[in-house]
Amino acid sequence: MSTANMSHDRPSVMPSTAPRRRRTVWRRFRRHRMALLGTIIVGLFGLAALLAPWIAWYDPNAIDLDNPRIAPNWDHILGTDRGGRDVFARILFAGRVSLSVGVVAAIISAVIGSSVGLVSGYVGGWGDNLLQRFTELVMTFPTFFAIIIVISLLGPSIFNVMYVIGVFGWTGTSRLVRGQVLSIKEMEYVTAARAVGATDRRVAFVHVFPGVVPFVIVSATLTLAGAILTESALSFLGLGAVLPTATWGNMMTAAQGLHVLKTQPWLWAPPGLAISLTVLSVNFIGDGLRDALDPRQLLD
Numbered sequence: 001m002s003t004a005n006m007s008h009d010r011p012s013v014m015p016s017t018a019p020r021r022r023r024t025v026w027r028r029f030r031r032h033r034m035a036l037l038g039t040i041i042v043g044l045f046g047l048a049a050l051l052a053p054w055i056a057w058y059d060p061n062a063i064d065l066d067n068p069r070i071a072p073n074w075d076h077i078l079g080t081d082r083g084g085r086d087v088f089a090r091i092l093f094a095g096r097v098s099l100s101v102g103v104v105a106a107i108i109s110a111v112i113g114s115s116v117g118l119v120s121g122y123v124g125g126w127g128d129n130l131l132q133r134f135t136e137l138v139m140t141f142p143t144f145f146a147i148i149i150v151i152s153l154l155g156p157s158i159f160n161v162m163y164v165i166g167v168f169g170w171t172g173t174s175r176l177v178r179g180q181v182l183s184i185k186e187m188e189y190v191t192a193a194r195a196v197g198a199t200d201r202r203v204a205f206v207h208v209f210p211g212v213v214p215f216v217i218v219s220a221t222l223t224l225a226g227a228i229l230t231e232s233a234l235s236f237l238g239l240g241a242v243l244p245t246a247t248w249g250n251m252m253t254a255a256q257g258l259h260v261l262k263t264q265p266w267l268w269a270p271p272g273l274a275i276s277l278t279v280l281s282v283n284f285i286g287d288g289l290r291d292a293l294d295p296r297q298l299l300d
Contacts, residue, residue, distance in 0.1 A: 028292040035288020038281030045278055049095035056089035061244040072266050079266035081254060091270050094246040098228055099278070101162050101247075105227035108166025110220040113173025114212070120174070121181030122204045132178070139171045147230065151239045158241040161234055165227045173219040180212040214293035221286035225279045232275050248275050 029035060048055060058076075064084030072079045078087035120131040147164050154160045184190065185208055193207045228248075234240040235249025243250065248271040254260055255268035 025292045029288050032284075032288035032291055034284040038284030038288070041277055041281040042285065045095055045274070046099060048092055049099055052089075052092035052096060056086070056092050058086035058089045060085060060089040060093040060246055062086075069264055069267070071264075078270050079264075081251075081267055087251075087266060087270060090246040090251060091248075091274060094248050094251055094271065095274065097158055097241055097245060097247045098231060098249070098275075101158060101165070101231040102224040102228040102282075104162040105165040105169060105231075106220045106224040108163065109169040109223045109227075110173055110216050112167070113170035113219070114177050114209075114216045116170065117174040117177025118181055118204060118209055118212070121178040122185055122200070122208060128178075131174075135171050135174050138168070141168070143168050144230065144233070147234070148237070148239060151234060156239050156242055158245065158247075161231055161240050165230050169223050169227065173216060173223070176215050176219055177212050180215055181208055184208050184211040214289075218286055218290045218293065221282055221289060225282040225286070228275065228279055228282070248272075 062085060064080065067076075067080055067084045068082050070076060070080050070084075076086050076088065078091065080086055081090070116131055116135065120128045120135075147168055150164050150168075151160055154164070185203075190203060190207050193203050198207070231240055231247065232249030232252065235247045236252050238250075238253075240249055241247045251271035252268055252275075254264075255272070260267055
C-alpha cells in the first residue's frame, strides 16, 4: 500500500475544535472558586424549588389562625407568618416564582438585546444610527420607575413582571453585542465567507453571531441577578405576584414593622438571605463565565 493511501486511511488523532474548547472553558471556570460555589448554591436553590411539593411539609397557602407568628420549632423549622402559614414551605415555593421571573426576564432581554445589537452592528450606516438612537432613548428612562408605571397600568401579575423586566433590560446587551459585531465582521474568515458568495443573513447568523454568544451568556447571567432584585422590589411594593402566591419579595413585606424587625426575624431573614445568596451567586457565576469564555484566553 502506498504511503499516500496509508496517510489517507489513517484516522485523525486530532480532537475536534468544539470538544477541546468546551474542555478549556470548563477548566478555566473551575479555577474560579467563587463561581463554583455560586453554581452549587444556585443549583441547590433551583433543586429545592423544583422539589418543593415533596420537600415542604405544609401547604404554603394553608392558613392556621391558631398558630400565627410562632417561632421556629420542630413542627415549623422556620416558624409561621401572621396567617399561620409555614415560612419554610413558602420559601421553597417562592423560589419557584422568583427564579422563574429571573430566568424568563433574562431570556427575553437576551433575545431582544442580541437581535438589536446584531442587526445594528452588522448593517451599519443609517440603520445602525437609527437603532442606536432608539437604544439610547430607552436607556434614558429611569428603568425602575418606568417598570413601576407599566406594571401599575397593566396590573400586578407575575407574568407582567417577567415581560416588563425583560423588555426594559435589553439595552446593555444590545450595546455589548453591537461592539463585538463591529469587531468580528471585519475578521478574515467573515471576509472569506462573503467572497465565496454567502448571503448577508448567513454571514450574520452563521459566522458572526456565534462569536458574540459568550458575551450574551455572561450578560444574561447578570441580567438574571438584576431581574430577581427587581422582582423582589416590585413584590415588596405590592406590584408583583398577587397574594397568596409567595415570592421572596412579598415575603419581605413582613419586615415593614419595627416590632417584627426586632422580635420576629424568622419572618424576614430567610427570604432576605435567599435573595442575597442567589444574587451574589449568580454574579459570581457571571464573573466565572466571563473569564472562562474570554476568547483571548481560551488557549491558555
